[in-house]
Amino acid sequence: MTGFFAGRTLGDLGRDLRSGAETAAGLLDRALESIDPSLNAFVTVDAEGAAAAARAADEELAAGRDRGPLHGVPVAIKDIVDVAGLPTGMGSAHFDGYVADRDAACVARLRAAGAVIVGKTTTHEFAYGASGDTAVNGPSRNPHDPSRISGGSSGGSAVAVAAGMVPLAIGTDTGGSVRIPAAFCGIAGFKPAYGAVPTEGVFPLSVSFDHVGVLAATAADCRTAYRVLTRQPQDALAGHDDLRVAWVEGAPVADEVAEIVRGLLPGAPAERVELRELRRVFAAIQDSEAYEVHAERVADAPELYQPATLDRLRRAGETPGWRYVRASRERARFAEEAAALLRRHDVLALPTVPITAPEIGQEECALGRVQPVLLSLTCAWNVLGLPALTVPAGTAGGLPAGLQLVTSAGREDLLFALAAGLVP
Amino acid sequence: MTGFFAGRTLGDLGRDLRSGAETAAGLLDRALESIDPSLNAFVTVDAEGAAAAARAADEELAAGRDRGPLHGVPVAIKDIVDVAGLPTGMGSAHFDGYVADRDAACVARLRAAGAVIVGKTTTHEFAYGASGDTAVNGPSRNPHDPSRISGGSSGGSAVAVAAGMVPLAIGTDTGGSVRIPAAFCGIAGFKPAYGAVPTEGVFPLSVSFDHVGVLAATAADCRTAYRVLTRQPQDALAGHDDLRVAWVEGAPVADEVAEIVRGLLPGAPAERVELRELRRVFAAIQDSEAYEVHAERVADAPELYQPATLDRLRRAGETPGWRYVRASRERARFAEEAAALLRRHDVLALPTVPITAPEIGQEECALGRVQPVLLSLTCAWNVLGLPALTVPAGTAGGLPAGLQLVTSAGREDLLFALAAGLVP
The missing domain is CATH 3.90.1300.10 (Amidase signature (AS) domain)
Structure with missing residues (x-):
């Protein structure tokens, strides 16, 4: 099964939303329909909260308020990153029953940009492993061969994007935890420079090395999300012919x-x-x-x-x-x-x-x-x-x-x- | 036995040098005569090098060049601090035969201020102890009771000042190594703020905590030396009546x-x-x-x-x-x-x-x-x-x-x- 978002870039989605061919509520329904439980990408799906966010996004666009390229776009969040009102499970039995009372800084920036938070993705327990197969809710599975690892620790985020469940996901990367599952699942992943995206509200693994990063089908979509997370303008990407x-x-x-x-x-x-x-x-x-x-x-x-x-x-x-x-x-x-x-x-x-x-x-x-x-x-x-x-x-x-x-x-x-x- | 410098401040010495009542060469002789080997304050005495420095100091003063309050003053240096041309023994057999090829930054600043480096003082081995009784050259001894410890690790520096062998000595202080021997020997000792005096050329003990400090009979003399080491002017000390x-x-x-x-x-x-x-x-x-x-x-x-x-x-x-x-x-x-x-x-x-x-x-x-x-x-x-x-x-x-x-x-x-x- 391939989800709706496979082959669709943020640019495609933005055009459809602004032309009226699609709505944020509709994109959310596509995301929810695209979630394949057998791949174990999601540990929590917030259909209700996401529906409210999607409605608000649609109302804003209808009223002429446009928050930019993530407006109305469904996004998944790794389950060591706090989302207000949702459990943060860390892939561990230790945090059974813990519900975050506020958004991590990166989630707050996504929301301010109009993104619709669909839910939380499977993480290697406490992000402490690159395989993605050790979690209280079981391993996330590689869409190219479900008997194989997704890679980790942001395994669920990589699977959710690679299988077309969402066009964009947040991961964290302490030793490769965004890039490894992105590579194994055949998508793009970007770890920004240290400190470029705040880690406030993200459970620490190794504070000297912890980074918040993004996963998307293409490098261009990673750049768009990165610029939102760092509050940079969405300038056109300049060409560079003679790179060494x-x-x-x-x-x-x-x-x-x-x-x-x-x-x-x-x-x-x-x-x-x-x-x-x-x-x-x-x-x-x-x-x-x-x-x-x-x-x-x-x-x-x-x-x-x-x-x-x-x-x-x-x-x-x-x-x-x-x-x-x-x-x-x-x-x-x-x-x-x-x-x-x-x-x-x-x-x-x-x-x-x-x-x-x-x-x-x-x-x-x-x-x-x-x-x-x-x-x-x-x-x-x-x-x-x-x-x-x-x-x-x-x-x-x-x-x-x-x-x-x-x-x-x-x-x-x-x-x-x-x-x-x-x-x- | 009480050495020549007991009861004499840097101010007293400076007046005598400038009035012609005393010379740097003469002060050096007083220092060398005052060294009581039974207290084991010094591990190396550089009579020859010090004599040359004293002669130069006298010639400069005679020629009207005055380098300030340490000009012509005998100073002792803890034996984990490099002095060019002298052994740095660290109180250890490990550095047997090691001779420094350049001055530590603090020693260079003293020399630039006209100080006469008399020699190197006994240190607790590698400055790693507060008692001052563990060194390959034996313990430095408390002038108030030679059966007792001087305290450490800058034990020799404290003994040299307390027994009147020199009016000023350099120590280092990682956990109390200037202040403890100063207190035990009945003199003043000052550990500046972290980083105020460079530690370049000082053998490290714990880089997060290592400080270069000074030992003298009085707090006022510590201030004078501290201002030389930090290249601050010798401003008059303002009074403070209502200190909390x-x-x-x-x-x-x-x-x-x-x-x-x-x-x-x-x-x-x-x-x-x-x-x-x-x-x-x-x-x-x-x-x-x-x-x-x-x-x-x-x-x-x-x-x-x-x-x-x-x-x-x-x-x-x-x-x-x-x-x-x-x-x-x-x-x-x-x-x-x-x-x-x-x-x-x-x-x-x-x-x-x-x-x-x-x-x-x-x-x-x-x-x-x-x-x-x-x-x-x-x-x-x-x-x-x-x-x-x-x-x-x-x-x-x-x-x-x-x-x-x-x-x-x-x-x-x-x-x-x-x-x-x-x-x-």
Whole structure:
């Protein structure tokens, strides 16, 4: 089954809404009809609240008040992000019964732009995993093969967009949690620069690396949503003909993924970047920060965690403090190296994930243990806080692979301009 | 034996130098004669280099070039601070044979002000201890009773000033390492605000808390040296009649110390401050940062440490990273509370150390284990980065106790003004 929004961009929807061919209430009905429970994309659907928002959007448009490109558009929100009046479940039994009393900052900005919040999407428990298959409400499933993982932790958001249930979803990305499921599900995903979108009202995983990001079918739609979330005007995207693009090499990549992805940018020079060292820095800092958030819960109610999450947290809690301090120092050094690299090149290109989506429950792949392999090309850009975009690059054996593009904060439009010219 | 500089202020010395009653070369000779090896204040004496500097100072003064209040004045430098051409021993066998090739920033500023560097003073090994009795060159000894500790880690600097060997010494203070030995030896010691004096060229203990400070017989002389080190003009000290002073209560204090110290400021109101919690924050951060500096040395050559230092480092290395993260969060909260407290009061007053100097090797005292008791009233002001001054408050059984005064960064002169009016 393919949902209504597959193949429809925000631009298409906006035209239909403004021509009268469609209404916000109608788009919401399409979204609700498109939700396929077997994929487990949504953990909460707010049909009633969304209907009220859609009616208000329609009334405003009829009265001549136009809030811009998200006006009347159905949007899904990852279930670690607070939406006033709805449960925030975090994919965990720990937050059973918790209902948020106010919107997260990013949700408030979406509402102010006229978006219709359809519901909450399945998250890897506490966003602490890149596979998307560990949650009290079960795994989100890959629309390209439901026996395979969606990727995570924003798995439900990626599935909801990829399967055409909604045209846009909010995710969070601490080590790749927007980009990995976007790549596995064959859509676009954008992690802005660190701090560009406020994380207020988002449950923390690792405060040094937590980012709010967006998932949509196309890079152009990610840009539209990103500009709403950062309160920037919707300027036309300028072309950039002579971008200096370098391929980043720094971790093993499966042959079929390398072939698909590298074929998109033939001739670009290669740069070796110490992604393995950055992964160590990422792990030491994330482990310490994540356990700090959970220490009391692990002590008081360990049985409420999914076993894999509890196991991971307990190991994280054993990271010594001096490793955190060392990693923080190394992070500063890597930031200088990255800045130098981004003076030589406008954009860095690499695969988003070195493999295509493994089976649900699969722990090993040809490149090693699945979890670190999933993060091996994404988490460096969280350590460095750089904007990173993934766009669909094609499929291998029916499973999508993503091309990841990275640049300096403030130069995000280079990513969108480059993506606009790519033909997978 | 009491050295030449006992009872002589920087003002006295400056007058004698400028009247021709004394020369820099003569002051240096007095210093060298005053050094009592039995107190183990100095680990290196640079008679030759100092003589050259003294001659140059005399020639400059004779030629009408006057560099200000430290011109021609003998100064001692703690042996974790680099002085070009001299060994920096760190109190450790690890740095046997190491000779610094350039001056630390603070030493360069002293030289630019005409000071004569006499030599290097005994430090607790790597400045990692408040007792001053653990060093490869043996303990520095309290001039008031050589069987007792000087306090540390800037023990040699405090002894050199207290015994009149020099009128001024440089120390460092990460948890109290200037103030504790100053209080135990009956002199003044000032830890400036965090970052006020550069730490470049100083071996790190815990970078979040490391401060360069000064030790002298009087608070006024500390102010003079502080202004040289921060390149501030030597403005006259303004009087402050209506200072709002509060007593800080937050850790047990021995009766005899409380009596001496509180008697200096009768009538001031008391405020309870969570010094115990700040001490936990201090320990988690210092432990992690200190071990990060030493991790490779502990792994490669543990036998080169004094046993007590090695034991302490190994325990420090076990502090979990999440405790470091938690402590960093709590530190931010305490900083807000301290700022509020310092809006209600101009100056906070408390004893510098809750006890008088224990015997060398003594591990327990009436208030508990000696090491944490020593730090219990000082380390909070390192966590908060606030300027803190200790001044002699009197003696109990012949052993000195210190009054500690704390204020906001930028208001240091309140401390010196208050101290100027106190009569022990």
